[in-house]
Amino acid sequence: MFSNRLFNILVPIISVLLGLISGAIIMLIFGYNPIAGFAALWNGAFGDAYFFGETIRQVTPYILSGLAVAFALRSGLLNIGVEGQVFMGWLASVWIGISFELPMILHLPLAILAAAIAGAFWGFIPGLLKAKLGVHEVIVTIMMNYIALYLSNSIVRNLLSDGADRTENVAATASLQSNWLAEMTFYSRIHYGFIVALLMALVMWFIINRTTTGFELRSVGFNQHASKYAGMNVSKNIILAMVISGAFAGLAGAMEGLGTFGFMSIKSGFTNIGFDGIAVALLGANTAFGVILAAFLFGILKIGALNMPTAAGVPTELVEIIIALIIFFVASSYMIRWVILRFKKEGK
Amino acid sequence: MEIIELISRILGASVVFATPLIFTALGGVFSERSGVINIGLEGLMIMGAFVAIVSNLTFYSVFGSATPIVSLIIAMVVSAIFALVHAVASITFRADQVVSGVAINFLALGIGLFLTKQWYDKGQTDFIESPIYSSNVPLLNKIPILGDMFFTGWYWTSYLAIALAFLVWFIIFKTPFGLRLRSVGEHPMAADTNGINVYKMRYIGVMLSGAFGGLGGAVYALTVTHNFSHGTIVGQGFIALAAVIFGKWHPLGALGAAIFFGFAQSLSIVSSDIALLENVPSVFMLIAPYVLTILALAGFIGRAEAPKSLGEAYVKGNR
Incomplete structure (x- = not known):
């Protein structure tokens, strides 16, 4: 069902999302508002x-x-x-x-x-x-x-x-x-x-x-x-x-x-x-x-x-953590593939 | 007499730089012998340095003069756990080991600086109150010449590093555990067939590299820099990795290579005192360790044979 091509597109997108979500969780843990944090980031790039x-x-x-x-x-x-x-x-x-x-x-x-x-x-x-x-x-x-x-x-x-x-x-x-x-x-x-x-x-x-x-x-x-x-x-x-x-x-x-x-x-x-x-x-x-x-x-x-x-x-260094996590997720694409396939099987 | 003083100065400076490299390189030997490339040694050192400084600052009021030892132990434990990230990604999830290691380096620096900002509200931590001091070994430092060279003004961690190198050599080459670790790195399927748990051995290898790498970073922070910032660990982890390869994945080879790199680094600092090297531009001293490593790898100084399955994820049932 899932072609390799689709995986190759899905894996980076999911990795980025997971990385950003992890960043949001870290912000929550340290008592920052993730929405304000990401809004500041957006404005800092396109403001x-x-x-x-x-x-x-x-x-x-x-x-x-x-x-x-x-x-x-x-x-x-x-x-x-x-x-x-x-x-x-x-x-x-x-x-x-x-x-x-x-x-x-x-x-x-x-x-x-x-x-x-x-x-x-x-x-x-x-x-x-x-x-x-x-x-x-x-x-x-x-x-x-x-x-x-x-x-x-x-x-x-x-x-x-x-x-x-x-x-x-x-x-x-x-x-x-x-x-x-x-x-x-x-x-x-x-x-x-x-x-x-x-x-x-x-x-x-x-x-x-x-x-x-x-x-x-x-x-x-x-x-x-x-x-x-x-x-x-x-x-x-x-x-x-x-x-x-x-x-x-x-x-x-x-x-x-x-x-x-x-x-x-x-x-x-x-x-x-x-x-x-x-x-x-x-x-x-x-x-x-x-x-x-x-x-x-x-x-x-x-x-x-x-x-x-x-x-x-929010300290600037948060972004370094997010980038590192994105690399991890992309590198561990085997895990993402495995999870997607698992869901496919259970969906049947 | 002057020449002895000079030699003991160079020796002392070399050992200060070499000690963290020895610890970290030993960690690298554990990981790579089990078949997992560890480019993340740099990140593990960063983590160790950060944790050691933070625990030293935090617990000084509790432990007093025992603080350095406590900080080293905490740094080892936390870095070993941190190395789990690399282990999970590269062993269980079959991630590219080099990429995972690169990510470890990013992650450690990110976490260290983020928490530093968070806890100390600035780019670097305060200076610690309880660093490791250099000292003289009682009695032994009275021996003529040798006492000046080896037992005066060293940090106790340097003796520990050298002793550990021999201990690691014994563990890897003389114990059943070491045999299993090596077999998993050479031919995981054969090891698996003989009932060795490949995944478990590799996890142990990577976590040991975390503990040793963390110790290396911690020792560097407590003996040399005394605080943590983005500039605390800059490249020492990569040099330690070079020492692993230069030392042909052998603990004593790594020890020798680390001391050599320490010596090369100290030369660029003390060379102004040496008549022979006075006129050599410092850039040659700075690049010498790296050029020599490349030459060594290219086979001019003897061929280095990596563990056979280094860098390959083990998938049960694949041939």
């Missing part, structure tokens, strides 16, 4: 043009980091290293942005391309190790995250500035920022990057669903041995999947470097764009369209949450 602009600003890198994780997952690889690839992309885009004087038509694409290449390179290393030596990509990418963090901090301090905590702003010819959009949204940090993000979602959909390469990548994700037997080059596809995944992640970094901030600063810890991308991809069922929807949901939750302490007295 006026400024909040809306900020929400879009947050959604932009989420789409790209979600695409990065989803693309690798389609080939059976878990890229936890999106975080590090974001750092490298951020660094590369800002580096190009501050060190050249070019007309915009060359400068901006060059900076964005540099970010994609830097991210791709950071994905290439774990891909190569996985393909040639069978090293588990999860551990390597975790390690690569830390290397990226410390390396980019050091480069910002020693090469891109004179021992300062941040670089100078990127040249206007390499910036994604837009006065027009900012004015329209009461000077939120919204930028043209979301066009890039949506375009990339289209690119991912096209590669995965409409090209031979995409077919091979998916095939390797389903069954490496069968793919090899069918004459596909498994190693090549693993490396390619990590490289493309890393390129998406690098672009997410460019969104921050060229759009939101316009510079790179020394970071004491991770940005969480990459880690949240894992949640986005899982919830979006690893499809391009699903990733966009999931990125919007998490962007709304994150930005809306900032309004919760002032409007309803």
Whole structure:
């Protein structure tokens, strides 16, 4: 009765609902009004043009980091290293942005391309190790995250500035920022990057669903041995999947470097764009369209949450718990399937 | 004489950083030997650190000088229960173990910060009144040279960590329980056929990792940071996971790897005192542990063999 397709749509929706209900229960336990809490969250994301602009600003890198994780997952690889690839992309885009004087038509694409290449390179290393030596990509990418963090901090301090905590702003010819959009949204940090993000979602959909390469990548994700037997080059596809995944992640970094901030600063810890991308991809069922929807949901939750302490007295961190629970529910989809099937049986 | 002083300083600093890693890595060994990947070690450490700080602040008036020990025990128990979430999701509900572990990390930080806001009305807790202090071992610290190196100014938890590593080695490799735990991680169906309850063993493995991970986080909080905030545990859990793999899933290997990582971390702090390392940019010291782990994994330092069924949910009756 229930097709797989329907399950794939039902599971994320039920997971989100369960996550939100859990959030409401937590609010009740701690004596908050859940309706006021969620109303504050909604207003915090859509209340006026400024909040809306900020929400879009947050959604932009989420789409790209979600695409990065989803693309690798389609080939059976878990890229936890999106975080590090974001750092490298951020660094590369800002580096190009501050060190050249070019007309915009060359400068901006060059900076964005540099970010994609830097991210791709950071994905290439774990891909190569996985393909040639069978090293588990999860551990390597975790390690690569830390290397990226410390390396980019050091480069910002020693090469891109004179021992300062941040670089100078990127040249206007390499910036994604837009006065027009900012004015329209009461000077939120919204930028043209979301066009890039949506375009990339289209690119991912096209590669995965409409090209031979995409077919091979998916095939390797389903069954490496069968793919090899069918004459596909498994190693090549693993490396390619990590490289493309890393390129998406690098672009997410460019969104921050060229759009939101316009510079790179020394970071004491991770940005969480990459880690949240894992949640986005899982919830979006690893499809391009699903990733966009999931990125919007998490962007709304994150930005809306900032309004919760002032409007309803609820600590912002509640949203982190809700997001964690949503991931749990999606991951435990076996449980949701089992419950649905149980109900079906009893209904008969 | 100066060189001995220097060595004992480096050793002391290494051990301070290594101790929480040893505890947590031992927990990781338990979980992964039973066949369950535990990326959630970071979250378990966060939970342990949070609970230890809160119970230390709350119960100081009751237990006085025994507070640190009480806090450690509470942290272990709560983290073991918290690890149940990972166990239920990944063993019973067959969730992807890596994803479930990632969710554990999110959840622990979310809960910790949410409750901190709730109870203390700010982003971090107060500083505790009863941390664990470093001390000298009486008599033994009088031994020339060795006394300075190993028995002066260490925390008692460091000795506990090293002793536990040997205890865990004994449990995993010399007892029937350890044999069952390992068999469940290598070939769950064979174990099941021989009457071992695969699910029970895996639950025990994950809960032990919760207890040890919690202890690791608690020790870090009580010896190093003395309060809880979003920056208390940043990555130590992942380093502990690296230590598990670097140590080839062996308790004593994990011990060695953890001490090595502690040493690498302390180097970036004390390297300014060492003439040889003075001119090496600190970034190389910072990334050294991670680069070495990748090299180790790539087989340059000997091949690491993971438990055979690591990461696979066991479904009764499937072949």
